[in-house]
Amino acid sequence: MKKVNYTNKRRVLIVDDVEVHRVMMNTFLSKINPFMTIDQASSVPEAIATLSDGHFDAVVSDWNLPGQGGEVLLKWMRARANFNRVPFIMVSSNTDNQDIIHAFMTFGVDAYVTKPFKAQDLYEKITAAYDKRNPD
Amino acid sequence: MFATPTSQGQPAIIIDDALAALEGNLPLLKTVVQMVIDQSGVDLAAIRTDAAAANSTALAASSHRLKGSLGAIAAQPAFQACSALNKLARAGETAAYAIALAHLEEELGRLLPCLQTWLAESPTN
Numbered sequence: 153m154k155k156v157n158y159t160n161k162r163r164v165l166i167v168d169d170v171e172v173h174r175v176m177m178n179t180f181l182s183k184i185n186p187f188m189t190i191d192q193a194s195s196v197p198e199a200i201a202t203l204s205d206g207h208f209d210a211v212v213s214d215w216n217l218p219g220q221g222g223e224v225l226l227k228w229m230r231a232r233a234n235f236n237r238v239p240f241i242m243v244s245s246n247t248d249n250q251d252i253i254h255a256f257m258t259f260g261v262d263a264y265v266t267k268p269f270k271a272q273d274l275y276e277k278i279t280a281a282y283d284k285r286n287p288d
Numbered sequence: 289m290f291a292t293p294t295s296q297g298q299p300a301i302i303i304d305d306a307l308a309a310l311e312g313n314l315p316l317l318k319t320v321v322q323m324v325i326d327q328s329g330v331d332l333a334a335i336r337t338d339a340a341a342a343n344s345t346a347l348a349a350s351s352h353r354l355k356g357s358l359g360a361i362a363a364q365p366a367f368q369a370c371s372a373l374n375k376l377a378r379a380g381e382t383a384a385y386a387i388a389l390a391h392l393e394e395e396l397g398r399l400l401p402c403l404q405t406w407l408a409e410s411p412t413n
Contacts, residue, residue, distance in 0.1 A: 169349070170356030171327065172320050179316050218349030245359075267359070268309060 156276055163189040163206070164278060167199045167213035167225065168243070177212065180271030181278075196220035200228055208238055210278050215244040215255065215264075226259045239281035241274070243267065298365050300398040303406055306361040317361070318410060321403050324357050328396060331357070335373070335392070339385040347377035347385070358399075366395040 164181065168174050174192045181188055191208070193199035196217060203211070211229065215222035222242060229235035242255055242264040255261045262281035265274050303317075310316050331354040338347035351374040358367040373388040 168356075170353055170360070172323050172357045172360045175319065175323065176310065176316065176360060179313065179319075180311070183313075216352075218352050219345075271311060 156279055158185050159187050160185065160279070161187045161189065162209040162278070162282060163191070164210045164212060165191045165193060165199060165202055165208050167193045167196070167211065167217070167222070169194050169214065169217055173214070177271075177274070181275055184271060184275045196222075196225045196228075199225050203229070203235060208235075210239045210241060210282055212241045212243060212274070212278065215242045223255070223259050226261065230260055237285050239263070239278070239285050241265065241277055241281060243269075243274075300365055300395070300402045301361065301363045301406075306363070309360065309362045314410075318407065320357075320361055321407050324361060324363075325400060325403055325407070327357060328354060328400065332393070332396060335389065338377075339373075339389050342382040342385070344377050344380045344382065348374060351377055363399050366392065366399045369395040 162185075166174050166177050168177070171194070174194070178190050178192065181190055191202055193202050196219070199211070199213070211225070213222045213225055217225075226240050229238060229240065239262040240260070242252075242261045243266075244252065244255075244264060245267045252264055252266075255264070262285070263277040265277060306321075307314065307317050310320065331350060334350040335347065335354065337343075338350050351370055355367060355370040355374050358370055369388070369392040373385070373392055376384050376388055
């Protein structure tokens with residue numbers, strides 16, 4: 153099992169319409185890895201605008217965003233060469249395994265966490281998804 | 289343990305549960321509680337407008353935001369009330385909005401004073 157890196161300088165985009173959730177994830181992830189750069193977006197259009205503005209190593213997104221859901225963002229990413237291989241970590245409050253399996257099979261989600269989740273678990277899934285997409 | 293009084297048998301919030309939900313991070317809990325206090329009025333105003341207009345799509349979004357904030361601090365009674373309203377909005381059951389909104393207002397009416405009291409009395413460090 154690969155050792156988890158706590159000092160990598162990855163840049164991650166967090167997408168959630170609930171500001172409290174964004175602040176929580178930002179605080180948790182920054183505490184685990186202070187070298188991580190974290191950007192935030194509250195909607196799919198805002199996420200697309202932020203992604204278009206630079207390089208990102210992973211996207212952590214709420215799946216059940218009001219309006220355009222996480223699948224819209226993921227489809228947009230997978231349709232573009234520069235984001236096609238960026239890991240997408242799905243955050244869901246839905247514990248229905250069928251929905252999660254559907255998201256994996258249909259949309260190419262790299263990993264998922266269901267709320268409430270442990271910060272360490274989210275961090276490890278981000279790094280594992282990145283490492284899988286970017287083997288040494 | 290800081291638990292708030294309730295007339296319905298269930299405390300509006302159990303701070304130990306809220307702290308556990310934030311992995312024991314007290315400064316973060318204070319930040320989040322202040323955000324909930326500041327934002328819930330804005331969210332509730334939007335919810336009232338959306339419910340009055342029977343705008344189910346907008347109500348689903350506004351109630352989703354508030355539900356997420358309440359869930360983050362494990363404020364179960366208000367969270368459940370907001371979840372019920374969110375579920376109705378997603379189903380487009382407009383006839384039930386008024387009753388569900390009244391329940392949410394009642395629960396927020398219990399929760400917010402408790403949060404303000406806790407924030408005022410909580411240790412500075």
